[in-house]
Amino acid sequence: MVSKKKTKNLKSFISFQDTILNLQKYWSKKGCVILQPYDLEVGAGTFHPATTLRSLGPKPWKTAYVQPTRRPTDGRYGENPNRLQHYYQFQVLIKPSPKDIKKMYLNSLSSIGIKHEEHDIRFVEDDWESPTLGAAGLGWEVWCDGMEITQFTYFQQMAGMECNPISVEITYGLERLCMFIQNKKNVYDLIWNNEGVLYKDIFHQAEKEFSAYNFEYANTDKLFKIFEMLEGEAKSLIEKKISLPAYDQCLKSSHVFNILDARGVISVAQRAEYIARIRDLTKKIGKIWVETQN
């Protein structure tokens, strides 16, 4: 294990990229397949097919990966110290959920410099539901001294199907976590690496420009059409029983919907309808995927 001296260093200086590397190393040792981010825009690490689809069916599966996450409505033009339309999640999914998963999780915190015995770590009720994925789970948000740093969920349902066995999903909010570790009040001040590169050097311009795109410039007429096209493509692939490419179309349509939502052109009633349409695709895709596993 890490020596005392080293831990002390870790605590004050652990960079954003080292946080990722340490978590990858830790979960790799626990037998997880370390994957790379999915190469499409998604609203959460959960949407990666390595989680959604792989949590279905009977086969055991362990994975961990970083996933860039897009939430167009959360954009703040780079002016808010906590809110981003693009941020990173570190995602762990293990099926079936191991008995000692809580211990594994708490030890993973030690690997990035948070000793659980020095902090007030709380498991606060937070049942999770994703209407677009037709998914639901029970679990907690994990608080460290009052700050939410992780979502911890036992999937009960995915793509409209009951899960069996049950997977456990651990999602670390990397920016939050690093702000805690590095004791920063502004996300843009996070230290990315040991050369002194800051989060703002890498992402500030993107936040400004994407906020402008999401809130002002996205061409809504075209996006509405693109949504229809993607949905059509997904449906035709579903007919051909090709689950993974169909799921890609579904992810893309979900992102288009999120931009339209950020542009404020979707009414409450329409919103429910669009979500139902995406869920409908996910359910069919999930079913095909499970069928092709045997």
Added chain:
Amino acid sequence: MSEFFLELFSEEIPSRLQINARNDLIQIFKKFFDDNEIIIKGKINIYSIPNRLIVYINKVSKDVTKKAQEIRGPNINAPEKALEGFLKSNKISKEKVIKKSTDKGIFFFYNKPPQKVKTYDLLKDNIASLLLKISWKKSMKWGYYDLYWGRPLKSILCLFDKKIIDFKLNHLQSSNKTFIDKDLEDEVKSFNNFKSYIKFFKQRGVIIDQNKRKEFITKEINKATNQKKIYINFNEKLIEEITNIVEKPKILVCEFNKKFLEIPQEILIITMQYHQKYFPTFDDKKKITNNFIVVADCKDKKGLVKLGNQNVVEARLADAEFFWNRNKSQNLVKQVSKLKQINYFKGLGSYFDKIQRVRKLSGIISDELLISKEKIEIASSICKVDLMSDLVSEFPELQGVMGGYFAREQGFDEEISLAVSEHYLPSGIDSKVPKKPYSIALSLSDKIDSLVGFFGINLKPTSSKDPYALRRMTISLLRLIIENQKKIKLRDLINYSINLYKEQNYSFDSKLLNDELGDFILDRLKNYLKEKDIRSDIIECSINSHGIDDLLKIFNKSLNLNKNIKKDFGIDVIAIYKRSANILNSERESKLDIVGSADPGLFKNDYEKNLYKKIHTIRKYFSSIDRDENYDESLKTLSSAKNEVNEFFDNVIVNDQEEIIKKNRLELLKMLCKSFDNYFNFSKIEV
């Protein structure tokens, strides 16, 4: 007497599920012991902390004697299998059964002798099924297992007088051991009894008993706040929840940067209380301070926990401050037209459409409440603008309140700002009711518009479902009217509201809507009156005698009669009415057409004349009272007919030989009853 001790160790069970499980376990065990006639001295103690559910009974009888019993088996003609099953389930051989004839045929019987049963054995056989009887409000599965529990269950410790009660619950085997470190579950320890268990955890600073834990937290908070001369609003729900999410509570008095005190205090409170489960504190002038209380679940030896929580609050408040500064200067009036883009409800238009209707409706109400039409219309126009603000999308609970703050910041009149702020109130049965006329007018208009709209598109509540909370909205409407003692002609307002929808091309069936909504409102009023402990026969009479235009009257009259019905004059009123009405009822079969108009020329004695005179006095009283009727006085006036009525009945035979005299006397009684109807129709009052 024996000791029973059960501990269920799991991952962190949320507060409301702990409460749910504790309540269920008490009922389940109580019923089990009762059904089996097992005697318990003292209580069934159920304790919980996030990771542990505990059942502890310190005095339970060791065994129980079951009485002799005659058990009927299958018919002798039934297939052999039936008898085998019967023998097996009673654990007996064939020699033990006898044949006996009954009126339904000949059956096998087993005379079960009196039996001493060990409580231990009963528990051992039943405890798994008892535990499965907990009806979790929400439960889950994990791993490969089929067991449903609030959160993953890890171990079961179960002892009866130091002896393990050996059983299996799904994949888990009971033992005398438990995990003593809730985090890593590395350390396992065995226990002999509850005393050593509770002592062990006490030494580790864990308070197992939730009541003691709550007491401790309350005491510690008081100690900390007294020292600093600050106060908290003792929020029972929050304390309860916090008690259930900690095992070794430690009170930390934290603080945030004073500059955030510039933000409206509702935002500060909501941020701390609802999102972070902290207690905001106030000074002796009830102003919020920059201190807040955190109940941590560890000692915080290095002070990291305090620091961390302070950072979290400051980050959240920085967010809120950013929004506050941006939103407060966004011109409310200029934003009104943007409400066109926000859908109020499918089939009821946008929020812009809604405020046009509310504006006109509140204009009408302003006449009744004697307030400025211009001002209430301004309030109506801007009241929904805050829905577009960042702050309300962040803190939806603050809708209205934020609008009020923006209005004040932008120099609107205080009455207007307050009306905007309070127009969602009252939000429930315990919520504060607006008292100022502008606030009442706006809140009423908003609610009438919503109710008419939802009933108009036929989304009224069903017996089990009320997704748009129309019941609560109606109760709020009633409270606005009644608790402010306002006379509001609701029928007119509903019709006017229907017309306003019509102007916007939303056509509703006006008659149907009037009937359904009217009945719905009166039904809610019934419940409201019941909550005030008013007798249901009185409620019935009062509601039957008036309509929705007289909600206040219905309330005041029933309240007043309820208060006085046991007093002399109350008793008299009912007695007089009943005596007269009974005679009229008994004559109902006859063909006489009684309308309530006696001819004084046909009176034969003074008793009739006196009663007639009295009735006129009563009528005069009721025609002379103005809008502010004193209902006490009204009842006393009615009761004052006591002498005349008694003398009439003592000395006059209504059923006279002469048909015309009899009819005239009945007419006189009818007149009397009718004059009583001025209060309300007493016929359904039960004596």
